[in-house]
Structures are given as C-alpha cells and as structure tokens.
Amino acid sequence: MSRRSTVAALCLTLLASGSVALGARCLSPAVARCSWAALTGNGPALDVPYLGTRPAVIARMLDMAAVGPGDRVLDLGTGDGRILIAAARRGASGTGVDIDPVLIGEARAAALTAGVAERTRFVAQDLFATPLTGNTVVTMFLLPRVNLRLRPRLLRELPPGTRIVSHAFDMADWAPDVTD
Template sequence: MNPLKTMLATFFVLVGSHAFAQTKGLDVPYVPTDQVVVDAMLDLAGIKAGDVHFDLGCGDGRIVISAAKRGAKATGIDLDPQRIKEAKDNAVKAGVAGKVTFIEGDLFDFDFSKADVLTLYLLSSVNLKLRPKILKELKPGTKVVSHAFGMGDWKPEKEVNVGGTTIYLWTVPER
C-alpha cells in the first residue's frame, strides 16, 4: 500500500466515520465526547440538582443525559435531525427520557437565557460568534464550560486537562 493510502486509512480508523458522515450545512462536525470528559465538564461547572442546563450542539445527548442523572433540568439543541433522534433514543435507554428535552434547531436562534450551566463542544470560530449572545443574554453567575475550544480574548477562569483534552470554564460577569 502506498504511504498516502496508509495515512488515510490510519486517519479514518483513528477519527472514525464521524468526520465523513456529516450533514451538509452544519458549522461543527459531530465528534462524541468521551464520558470521562463529560463528567469533568459537569464537575467543573458544579452542576447540581435543580440547575437549568443547556448543551449547545448536543450531538448524541450524552452531556444532557449525564446532567439529568445529576438532577439538572437538561436540554440539548442540535441542528442535525439524525443527532436529535439518536439523543432521544439514548435518553430512553438511559432511563431519563422524561427528564430531558432535545430540540432540533439553530443555537443562534435559541433562547438559553435561563441557563445556570451552558456546555459547548463547538469550534473556536462558532464560540466567538456565540460569545456576544452568551454575555448579553445569560444572567451573571452562569457557568459556561467548553470542551477543547476557547473564546478568544475572554480568558477562562479555569482550564483542566482531562483525557488529553482541555476543558475551559467561564462565569458570566456582572454587567
């Protein structure tokens, strides 16, 4: 096998089919978050029973499901109808279907202003476009946790490395 084909085959095995099976028109490819990172994100946010949680770009729902298992009122938003179906199926399997909400929609048009905790696994470019909405609409004190991607010059108050990836935490400041 020639070196290029070997490299492409290795890449496909390492990344999996996720990068190649995306719905056209999405800003972010679907890449699932390892459960150890999900748990660390929710720990970093200090999520607890009664918190209102939104996961933007929720994918297969694993962060929302984990937040619900901790007693949060959890909602996931994703543009991809296939991911929303998968998330709902996963919630049923996890026994939390009645405790979560999954919405197919554009996170830029969605009202997540009631969040106590907001989680993201988006690209830096999307985070930067989303940042003005976060700072304008979320109440001061809301925790924002991002897997792997920052928010430009809005410096996180905490960074944690888990499983080879960085998780960032911000708290929405007083206006």
C-alpha cells in the first residue's frame, strides 16, 4: 500500500491457506485525544496512544467487515469503545480491550448510554494477553509495530473466515487485494 496523507481502513479475511484477503479504503485522519492517565504518567505504559476514530471511519470499517447480528467482535485497543458500540448497534456482540482503565470506564458508560451494554464487555488488560479465539471479527487502530507483533497470533488463533479490520495502519506484506 502506498504512503499517503490520508489514513486507510483495511479489512482482511483469513483464508484456510494461512493467507489473507484484504480490502482497503482511504479515509480522513482521526483526531487525537489522550486520557488523563496517559497525560500525567499515572497510568499504564501505552504501546499506542489513544486516537478517537471518527464515526464515518467506524461505519466504513464495519461495512468492510460486514458486521451484523451474530458476529462476535473483538476490538483491540478499544479506547472509549466507540467501534464496539457501533458494532453492537448493528446487532453484534463483543469485547473491547484496552490497557487504560480510565478509557475502559468511559467505554462502559458509553455502552450503557447507547443501550448496548448487554452486548458489550470492556476489559482493562494488555491486548497481547487477550485470547483471540471465539471471534468472527477483530477490529483495531494500532501502530504498525503492534500490528506486526499481533500477526502471528492472528494467523495461529483465529479460524479461516475471520475478518480483521485495521484502521490507519497496514499489516506490512499483507498487501491489499482490493482498494476502493
């Protein structure tokens, strides 16, 4: 994928061969926001700073992965939970994982306000300690080095057909099959 000033949402589908099918769409950048814990240094060490994903980008990500009722979504680096909440509004259920307990608290409150708390679960933990199994869709807005660290686990722990959507950053040599 070429370097551009825009950001890309990438959708990958694991294939039985261990390879991936990937679709991409370039979208405008998200706006940065940091939690109090991250700003003051009183929180956990972060591999990725929190950047809130815009609603149009979230909708595109979920469309690319065809998220709907019956899907089980794992949102790695969930932040304030907006991606998982949007997926739950489409009838999916899932878990959002973030190392920042302040953001997890915000995500739980937002899910309650949105009326989807019964379909969402938010956990404050390291995403590298999070089991990946049992999900049909994995969403993430992580840095390239984190995506690369996750790749072996994604291939090993997720069954063929699992959809992976990465906002903004690619998965290195998992080149897009389709760009729109």
